[in-house]
Amino acid sequence: MMRTVLVCLACAWLAGCAVNPATGRNDFVMMSERQELDLGARYNQEILKQYPRYDDARLQAYIQRVGERVARNSHRSQLNYVFTLVDSPDINAFALPGGYIYIHRGLLAYLNSEAELAAVLGHEVGHVTARHSVRQQSQSTAWGLLGQAAAIGTGIGAVGDLTGVMGNAFVRGYGRDMELEADGLGAQYLARSGYDPQAMIEVVKVLKNQEDFARAQAAKRGEAVAAGGYHGLFDTHPDNERRLQQVVGPARALVGESQEVGRDTFLQMLDGLVFGDSAASGIRRGRHFYHGELDFTLSYPAGWQLVNRPDVLIGHSADQQAFVAMTLEAADARLTPAEFLRQRVGNQRLAAGEELRLGALQGYTAVLPG
Structure with missing residues (x-):
């Protein structure tokens, strides 16, 4: 009986083993490349619903061009890579399986050269070529990508708790x-593409300085900053000196005569880039929120923090035990506020219903028992 069980386990393991295209090692995976590509294409549509593309065709084309240059020199150059600048002030970048890579305009604003942009994109290409997301999923039954799409960059623990292991890895690191x-793969791709691989270290310095500044500012306000930052960078990465030896050193052997940095071109492309909140999604000032296009203002209690995304405005208490999420959707003039709320919660029972009125605005509030 035991021999049979062991044979079955061995067969299952062999069925799930595949040669990693970037490292040459055998990895335990439970997904074919075709399934990986289909998965990425499907969830790319969901991500773009959560985070619209930044409205600058010239800048989008530039990022695609730089990304393709790096990807052509990767271990999976045959993939159809899609690089997207999303309209978000968050300092983040991430990749979906199959070659869908996203960089937030908030991170773009902190970079200083085309080589540094290539370093960020090369790092994400490295996650794709080494099939990190596929390997992560194959080691866990949790698959919370859709939930994680709603939590990308927010730093809100209660939202993140709703997500699975793999979705969390996409955004917060592996x-x-x-x-x-x-990093090692990205540095190789940088060198092969003619960029200075030292840019990988420069990106780490920039992000470390930004995180130190954010912590200092939060300390002045008596607030805490969630650990991790971009991809949990300073939780999971060793110090810069070790990175220089392990990552940049070997990559330098691949560098040809050209070691492009591209600072002037990069800064020209960033001219006019929106920094912080965009007018289209509203502006935060401390605990106040202003939306010119929709013509309303909100003020939250002292100590509350705001997370502003294109599809939702989230306010939460300092201890993250209370949340208010505001979304926007088309109104149905045929429904009263009470009817709308009952329709929204389906067949669930509402208790303690009460009409609300603010000026000419009518509303309704109720409690879901339990």
């Missing part, structure tokens, strides 16, 4: 080993 592996 742990020290995989992040270092993506």
Whole structure:
């Protein structure tokens, strides 16, 4: 009986083993490349619903051009890579399986050269070529990508708790080993593409300085900053000196005569880039929120923090035990506010219903028992 069980386990393991295209090692995976590509294409549509593309065709084309240059020199150059600048002030970048890579305009604003942009995109390409997301999923039954799409960049623990292991890895990083592996691969791709691989280290310095500044500002306000930052960068990565030896050193052997940095071109492309909140999604000032196009203002209690995304405005208490999420959708003039609320919650029972009125605005509030 035991021999039969062991044979079955061995067969299952062999069925799930595949040669990693970037490292040449055998990895335990439970997904074919075709399934990986289909998955990425499907969830790319969901991500774009959560985070619209930044409205600058020239800048989008530039990022695609830089990304393709790096991807052409990767271990999976045959993939159809799609690089997207999303309209979000968050300092983040992430990749979906199959070659869908996103960089937030908030991160773009902190970079100083085309080589640094290529370093960020190369790191994400490294996650794709090494199939980190596929390997992560194959080691866990949790699959919370859709939930994680709603939590990308927010830093809100209660939202993140709703998500699975793999979705969390897309956004917050894959742990020290995989992040270092993506850095090493990214540095190789930089060198092969004619960029200075030192840019990988420069990106780390920029992000570290930004995080130190954010912590200092939060300390002045008596607030805490969630640990991790971009991809959990300073939780999972060793110090810069070790990174220089492990990542940039070997990549320098691949560098040809040209070691492009591209600072002037990059800064010209960024001229006019929106910094912080955009007028289209409203502006935060402390605990106040202003939306010119929709013509309303909100003020939250002292100590509350605001997370502003294109599809939702979230206010939460300092201890993250209370949340208010505001979304926008088309009104149905045929429904009263009470009817709308009952329709929204389906067949669930409402208790303690009460009409609300603010000037000419009518509303309704109720409690879902339990």
